[in-house]
Amino acid sequence: MKITVLGAGAWGTALARLLCTPENAVTLWGHTPQHLDDVRRSGTNQRYLPDVSLPKDLRLEGDFAGAVQNAECLVVAVPSKGFREVTTGLAGYTGIIVSVTKGIEHNTGLTMCGILSETAPQATHAALSGPTFASEVAREIPTAIVTASRDLPTAAQVQTLFNRTFFRVYTSADLLGVELGGALKNVIAIAAGIGDGLGLGENAKAALVTRAIVEIRRLGVACGAQIDTFTGLSGLGDLMVTCFSRQSRNRGFGERVGRGEKARQVADSMVAVAEGYPNARSAYHLARKHNIVSPLIDETYAMLYEDKDVRQTVRDLMSRDPKPEQ
């Protein structure tokens, strides 16, 4: 199959590498010519996925139209902020588009496949999401993930395309639930990181994640997703690893905020995007729109966008009346 991956960050590169088999012709598109030249010259994506050599038959392409033309399947791996702009070029595309981007558009409250239904309405849409550090997938360390599509045969097709002995792909029909889980977990990961920056321990982090999944589920169900999806790989699975891992960008972002840096400054200083920062704002407004009780999202929003004191936030959360758990 002819496949093009749009976005030459860590995840796009790791997936392009995985897709390079004798059956597939894979193209990786990136928007920075200098970066593509570096990758071409070195045979590695040193900036985003260091020390992983890329297959010789992976084609690198800087021209968007050239990359997309003739592709039977597109994998979109660009930051959520640029997702609409990039996919606006796919208006006439009729193949399969797999979004691997996690986010909620702020103005519209749409997930990435929600955007695709506007920008590429003639294509078939799927998402691929789960607890998957790119560096581990690139090193072929066992990983499980879920692909979702409103159309189950499409999910099965994406499953076949990506499934490997080291990469176990489950399917789901709850596209919205899979996407919302992926977007909202990054917000909570920032909160977890703030706790780390403050010197809180693992007991507190476990409590945060446990209460967060209840909140994410409540919001997701109000948006129309299915409740069980949030305790799956793309919900809980991704949430916990993002909150507990030292590798997580979003957790690391929060850690710096917890140590006293301003969120805006942390965002400006990072090489790769921490999706939780823009998505905290999207999640907060989505919760207001659906009139959901969401103390953890609200407090994270307040710390990131209203300069709420992080220690005061912990005091506020701990001093609520403890209730029956369920």
Add this chain to the structure above:
Amino acid sequence: MKITVLGAGAWGTALARLLCTPENAVTLWGHTPQHLDDVRRSGTNQRYLPDVSLPKDLRLEGDFAGAVQNAECLVVAVPSKGFREVTTGLAGYTGIIVSVTKGIEHNTGLTMCGILSETAPQATHAALSGPTFASEVAREIPTAIVTASRDLPTAAQVQTLFNRTFFRVYTSADLLGVELGGALKNVIAIAAGIGDGLGLGENAKAALVTRAIVEIRRLGVACGAQIDTFTGLSGLGDLMVTCFSRQSRNRGFGERVGRGEKARQVADSMVAVAEGYPNARSAYHLARKHNIVSPLIDETYAMLYEDKDVRQTVRDLMSRDPKPEQ
């Protein structure tokens, strides 16, 4: 209130410390006179909870009858293996007994409060369980936990007794679910540790924990527990922290097995008990009794008790046909 904590390990000591307020008279019972003498002399429990100074008014008692006499509330914090033997001395006790021990008795399939219903039938029973490293609670780092009793006023009473600004106590009426979550998570933590010992990554661990909670829930519901309890603090919350934390004894136990040591030898070499080891056997037999599909418990049992090769286990788990996620 007059309270006695039975068991001078890390958790018993941390809770005895927490309970020492002007309103309470707290006694800590331990079964090793030499150990109690050391604690008395140094003012710390250097063996199990190092570098935490204990309140001067905490009474240390080596005589069981003397410790129990006049106590209005007993907190049982002994290893699950000794739980029946210790509580057999409480046949006539009529106060509140709070179990903080996590385990399933092998011969009977009973949880600790299940044992209490046989050994101390005149007492009121509750469990206190959640993601709570003793060292963090002893340092008063924010923590959340759940107390469960079949009798909700008892749960509320235990909540009042233990709740602190740094220690948030939720309540639950699902005693069995809270206890099973606490016991079964240690089995999975050993599996997670084996993955660490093998050099697997965080993607695999997140997948393991996510699939494990489905399995634990399935088994728990078959035993009569409520489904939502397993996504709470005592289920998921405790499971994830035990699997991801470097502090976890059970995870550490598994890590050594993953590196090639025999389970029996690892168990014999440890100062504190790794409850997941005996409980892997209890869980395996409980799953058979209820005819539950439990691949993760089964594989953990096989690695620990039948010397199944750990690499073969990973291959077996990864090569199953991936299915729809829910």
